[in-house]
Amino acid sequence: MIWVDTIVQGILLGSLYALFAAGLSLVFGVMRLVNLAHGDLIVLAAYLILVIASLLGMGPFVATLAAVPAMFVIGWLLQTHVLNRMLGEDILPPLLVTFGLSVVIQNALLVGFSANSQKLTAGAIESASLPLGPVTVGVMPLLTLVAAVAVIFLLNQLFYRTALGRAFRATSDDAVTAGLMGIRPQRVFAMATGLAMVVVTVAALFLGTRASFDPAIGPARLLYAFEAVIIGGLGSLWGTLAGGIVIGIAQTFGAAINPEWQILAGHVAFVAVLLLRPRGLFPRAVD
Amino acid sequence: MTAPLLQTVGLTAFYGDFQALFGVDLTLNAGETIAVIGANSAGKTTLMRALTGLLPHDPGTIRFKGAPLGALGAAAVLARGIAMVPEGRKLFPSLSVEENLLIGADTRTGAGYWNLETIYALLPVLKERRLAPATALSGGQQQMVAIGRALMSNPEVLLCDEISLGLAPVVIRDIYAAIPKIKESGASLIVVEQDVGQAMKVSDRVYCMAEGRITLEGRPADLSREAIHDAYFGVSA
Numbered sequence: 001m002i003w004v005d006t007i008v009q010g011i012l013l014g015s016l017y018a019l020f021a022a023g024l025s026l027v028f029g030v031m032r033l034v035n036l037a038h039g040d041l042i043v044l045a046a047y048l049i050l051v052i053a054s055l056l057g058m059g060p061f062v063a064t065l066a067a068v069p070a071m072f073v074i075g076w077l078l079q080t081h082v083l084n085r086m087l088g089e090d091i092l093p094p095l096l097v098t099f100g101l102s103v104v105i106q107n108a109l110l111v112g113f114s115a116n117s118q119k120l121t122a123g124a125i126e127s128a129s130l131p132l133g134p135v136t137v138g139v140m141p142l143l144t145l146v147a148a149v150a151v152i153f154l155l156n157q158l159f160y161r162t163a164l165g166r167a168f169r170a171t172s173d174d175a176v177t178a179g180l181m182g183i184r185p186q187r188v189f190a191m192a193t194g195l196a197m198v199v200v201t202v203a204a205l206f207l208g209t210r211a212s213f214d215p216a217i218g219p220a221r222l223l224y225a226f227e228a229v230i231i232g233g234l235g236s237l238w239g240t241l242a243g244g245i246v247i248g249i250a251q252t253f254g255a256a257i258n259p260e261w262q263i264l265a266g267h268v269a270f271v272a273v274l275l276l277r278p279r280g281l282f283p284r285a286v287d
Numbered sequence: 288m289t290a291p292l293l294q295t296v297g298l299t300a301f302y303g304d305f306q307a308l309f310g311v312d313l314t315l316n317a318g319e320t321i322a323v324i325g326a327n328s329a330g331k332t333t334l335m336r337a338l339t340g341l342l343p344h345d346p347g348t349i350r351f352k353g354a355p356l357g358a359l360g361a362a363a364v365l366a367r368g369i370a371m372v373p374e375g376r377k378l379f380p381s382l383s384v385e386e387n388l389l390i391g392a393d394t395r396t397g398a399g400y401w402n403l404e405t406i407y408a409l410l411p412v413l414k415e416r417r418l419a420p421a422t423a424l425s426g427g428q429q430q431m432v433a434i435g436r437a438l439m440s441n442p443e444v445l446l447c448d449e450i451s452l453g454l455a456p457v458v459i460r461d462i463y464a465a466i467p468k469i470k471e472s473g474a475s476l477i478v479v480e481q482d483v484g485q486a487m488k489v490s491d492r493v494y495c496m497a498e499g500r501i502t503l504e505g506r507p508a509d510l511s512r513e514a515i516h517d518a519y520f521g522v523s524a
Contacts (some may be wrong), residue, residue: 163389163390163393166382166386166389166390166393167390167393169379169381169382169386170379170381170382170390172381173379173380173381173382174377174379176341176361177373177377177379178379178390179340179341179360179361179362180339180341180361180365180370180371180373180377181365181390181391181393181394181436181440182361182362182365182366182393182394182395182440183362183390183393183394184360184362
């Protein structure tokens with residue numbers, strides 16, 4: 001029975017990684033941009049929620065609602081004024097710029113908040129749990145899974161049921177021809193990054209309520225997110241959820257065998273999937 | 288006298304240091320269909336790219352309804368009413384046939400004759416395949432999608448760049464059969480073709496290009512076979 005519990009805990013942990021990865025997957029899917037500052041932007045959003053919650057005396061869930069529009073604007077401005085200038089045939093400039101941005105965010109947070117660990121306190125719900133058949137699951141991890149599925153579902157609806165989604169996919173296919181359809185690719189990219197930051201804020205809520213965070217943890221979150229996107233198949237949103245869950249299950253199994261193996265097991269699973277399916281579990285038909 | 292619908296006056300265009308168009312003068316009047324013929328590398332597609340804002344050009348050298356188009360980008364040019372069926376069709380592979388059509392109308396602000404219903408009436412085969420990925424269709428059907436997609440913006444000017452390229456004669460005939468209906472809807476057309484016979488059939492006037500210049504202009508009935516041959520291959524008289 002312990003293995004059932006391990007798998008369930010792995011799925012719940014993996015849903016957090018899927019939340020980390022969904023924004024990365026969205027941006028990559030639309031503009032083929034790997035944002036190396038993605039993990040730091042999650043941490044930035046967590047601090048933003050913390051500040052709003054502290055200043056206005058509200059819980060982290062309500063504070064997240066206030067942080068969402070702010071993060072959307074940050075993403076929109078970042079894309080419009082920085083990243084759009086870097087996009088082109090050469091993939092190196094956006095990588096360098098987002099790497100630089102990562103360093104800047106980490107150091108700015110260090111100056112503003114020190115290296116001390118912080119946590120978003122959500123009250124009794126943090127330790128609440130539910131018996132689900134043979135296993136007991138925490139309410140917060142369960143909410144993380146619900147949020148991850150909801151985010152991926154809504155992003156899919158947006159991609160495949162709306163005019164904006166058509167513009168995302170068309171621009172991803174061929175930005176020049178999309179221009180002939182009246183689409184302004186740079187505005188589409190700004191909207192995509194803005195939306196990615198909304199997802200990042202949701203991820204930050206669950207990051208901050210489930211564990212402590214400090215300015216330096218961004219790059220590790222990026223790594224999990226990146227691995228989840230690659231395992232799932234580049235640009236596939238449901239694949240990203242599956243990728244996060246694969247890493248989560250691998251980590252909990254690793255930890256069940258030996259606690260020191262938790263992180264390593266996740267990376268081993270990543271390498272194993274790459275070896276067996278180099279394009280990921282659910283590659284896009286068009287790439 | 289009313290200004291021409293679309294006009295180029297001494298249009299030049301460059302790819303970096305390479306000059307591709309040398310003072311091109313071309314006029315499209317409202318309701319007209321003109322054909323631009325010429326061999327490969329004559330500058331026909333470059334002309335289309337300049338007209339749609341994809342290629343920078345001197346502001347003032349392209350006039351729409353008498354006013355300079357200026358340095359507008361592709362999206363702004365479309366908003367003025369100039370749409371293009373690009374060479375090679377350039378359908379979006381991630382989108383279904385219907386989504387490819389819909390995206391042509393997504394940024395449209397006003398109403399017009401063309402919508403999904405009228406497009407499907409013009410090109411019924413597209414309705415049957417509407418949920419298929421656009422690139423799963425045959426070449427001719429893909430060309431129909433590209434034409435329908437451009438029409439969905441209800442353009443005043445439709446630019447058709449090499450719509451017969453790589454297609455079987457019977458398919459080309461089907462595609463060109465749609466042109467009269469498109470004209471009836473009120474659109475004026477510029478048809479770029481290598482197929483001289485087809486171009487002469489559908490157009491009110493013909494321009495021939497060679498090496499980035501207009502080498503011949505006239506009504507199809509007024510142009511001799513020899514004159515077209517010489518202009519097509521850039522042979523000086």
